[in-house]
Amino acid sequence: MFDPKKMTFYKRFTKDILAGSKTITIRDSSESHYKADTIVEVRELETGRLFTHIKINSVQPIHFNELTERHAKQENMSLPMLQKVIADIYPNIKNLYVIDFNLCPTAEPEIV
Ligand SMILES: CC(=O)Nc1ccn([C@@H]2O[C@H](CO)[C@@H](O)[C@H]2O)c(=O)n1
Numbered sequence: 534m535f536d537p538k539k540m541t542f543y544k545r546f547t548k549d550i551l552a553g554s555k556t557i558t559i560r561d562s563s564e565s566h567y568k569a570d571t572i573v574e575v576r577e578l579e580t581g582r583l584f585t586h587i588k589i590n591s592v593q594p595i596h597f598n599e600l601t602e603r604h605a606k607q608e609n610m611s612l613p614m615l616q617k618v619i620a621d622i623y624p625n626i627k628n629l630y631v632i633d634f635n636l637c638p639t640a641e642p643e644i645v
Contacts, residue, residue: 535563535564535566537566537567537568537571537573538571538572538573538574539573539574539575539576540558540564540567540573540574540575540576540587541575541576541577541578542558542575542576542577542578543577543578543579544577544578544579544580547577547584549609550575550584550585550587550636551584551585551636553636554609555607555608555609556607556633556634556635557604557607557608557631557632557633557634558608558631558632558634559595559600559604559608559615559619559629559630559631559632560629560630560632561623561626561628561629561630562628562630564630565592565594565630565632566592567589567592567632568589568592569589569590569591569592570588570589570590571588571589572586572587572588572589572637573586573587573588573589573634574586575587585636585637585638586636586637586638587634587635587636587637588634588635588637589632589633589634590633590634590635591631591632591633592630592631592632592633593630593631593633594628594629594630594631595629595630595631596627596628596629597616597619597620597626597627597628597629598627600612600615600616600619604631607633
């Protein structure tokens with residue numbers, strides 16, 4: 534079941550997220566129910582490893598055809614690359630959500 538305090542990413546994005554070069558993610562409606570100003574635990578999908586926390590800044594609906602270079606930049610990719618990644622993960626889904634986040638390292642259990 535969807536848990537608004539948890540999110541997973543494919544392992545191949547871990548490095549960009551921790552470097553702060555990936556600051557949005559684009560999800561379908563089933564994963565759109567995150568709330569601004571909440572802190573979310575972030576794990577790798579393949580390994581289950583908890584690798585950071587993020588703070589949700591905003592969740593905004595977007596149509597696949599409205600994706601721009603600006604979104605791609607926030608994903609640390611080119612626009613054609615982003616379109617391909619999304620088409621692979623969400624084939625035939627056009628109504629999506631941009632989830633904007635900040636790294637929130639102070640929430641790490643090692644530090645707190
Ligand atoms: C693991 C899981 O449950 N789902 C997803 C869904 C999406 N994404 C990434 O968000 C961006 C836009 O979709 C791209 O960078 C995607 O690769 C992800 O890492 N994991």
